[in-house]
């Protein structure tokens with residue numbers, strides 16, 4: 875019984891990981907985020923930023939990944955249930971894209987504030 879429960883939880887974790895891999899494989903935006911993530915982690919290691927800087931960077935990157943994944947979920951869902959052109963679908967997709975933009979701007983400002991002193995000290 876407990877083993878069965880554990881197997882299901884491990885399987886769910888596997889599905890979630892498969893979802894992230896499928897996202898990176900199929901979505902060009904995801905690959906841009908992957909490159910940005912590698913660059914940010916590389917810069918953090920290079921300049922040996924503080925633990926609190928790492929936490930800010932971690933949450934900034936997570937926010938961008940999460941909003942981009944949810945934006946893709948919304949786009950795919952709308953394309954599936956309402957493939958025809960409709961102003962309400964356009965509004966929903968614009969709103970989801972706007973959420974990504976807010977997260978990306980916040981992440982860019984966070985990264986800029988953290989790395990600026992290291993680059994221009």
Ligand SMILES: Nc1ncnc2c1ncn2[C@@H]1O[C@H](COP(=O)(O)OP(=O)(O)OP(=O)(O)O)[C@@H](O)[C@H]1O
Nearest residue numbers: 949956957958959960961962963964965967968971
């Ligand atoms: N069915 C639709 N009805 C009305 N407007 C739409 C519809 N589909 C897309 N749009 C408009 O086109 C924009 C781009 O939509 P799209 O689904 O192509 O997203 P995208 O950001 O280009 O995603 P991707 O690059 O992943 O394809 C939307 O934000 C919306 O303004």
